[in-house]
Amino acid sequence: MTSATAHLPPARILPLDAVPAEFRGGAVAIGNFDGMHRGHQALLEAARSEGSARQAPALLLTFEPHPRTVFxxxxxxxxxxxxxxxxRLAAAFGLDGIVVARFDREFAKTSANDFVDDILVGRLGITAAIIGHDFQFGHDRLGSPAFLAHRGTEHGFALSVxxxxxxxxxxxxxxxxxxxSLEQGAIERANSELGYRWFVMGTVQHGDKRGRELGYPTANVRLPADCGLALGIYAVTLTRADGTTHAAVASYGRRPTFDNGAVLLEVHVFDFADTLYDEQVVVTFHSFLRGEERFASIEALIAQMDRDSDAARRILAETGPGTSLDQRLATIAPSADVAPALPIR
Known part of the structure; x- marks a missing residue:
């Protein structure tokens, strides 16, 4: 499987303190949106619809790092x-940008009133806000949907709950x-919950070239230290910056047969002779094949790698284009270079 699709840029990433004038006056969905799962997607659709109806930017306002990591x-x-x-996901929903608020203990002291006055009205000049029914904001979480509705009436912006x-x-x-689900290796269950196939993004690094010596050269991508994905072998696809998507098999683990070192994602792309070093790629997870294990010999390891590759090829040959969101994601550029993230202050 090798396919290519014309790629559109991802949504712009905009630090809260440097939002360009053309992004003011938007319809803004507010929340953490970790995973952008099927529950979140209703808010994204509403933001897009509100933005279109108002001929205004459709935006997502989110917080980095996740507040839980701060507290x-x-x-x-x-x-x-x-x-x-x-x-990438925001662009697949037709949103124009992601506004990122730097979350720290000082930001957490922002009162609900100041959040509305200084951020929503002052910095963003919103015309509509879209929130979930359980959304709370401001110091001590005193801001509620009812509170935001009241302040919206005062400032002239609409609210959808x-x-x-x-x-x-x-x-x-x-x-x-x-x-x-991901911690258990239940990829299909996680993907069903998300409404799209879970993917990671990263830059291909130089490794120790051991895979090449085994007949299985790999593209190595180091994921964040907090990644809780089950260690093991996966059927995946790899999408390059040029838009081509390739069938592959991946190991996420510590290589117990060798050094039992730091966790690394190693992707072997089938029928591929090009180099990927320093390239930004997207790795999309289709199925979990088996857990990581230690082998008594290199020969036993290679024999298992052959079986894993055959299994991954069969799974990927039978897989379809995925959900409508998967198909929209296939049109969004994987490279962060297309819409560089500005410094988050």
């Missing part, structure tokens, strides 16, 4: 999507459920 730094949080990944989006079993979609 509980001793408890690692498996982040599902980087800002760059959110930019969306209810919970539930699955077929009556349970709300959540980032926690997605994390749990």
């Amino acid at each position: 509980r730094p001793d408890v690692p949080l498996f982040r599902l999507s980087t800002v760059e990944a959110k930019a 969306l209810g919970a989006v539930i699955d077929d079993h009556g349970t709300s979609f959540s980032s926690s459920r997605v994390r749990q």
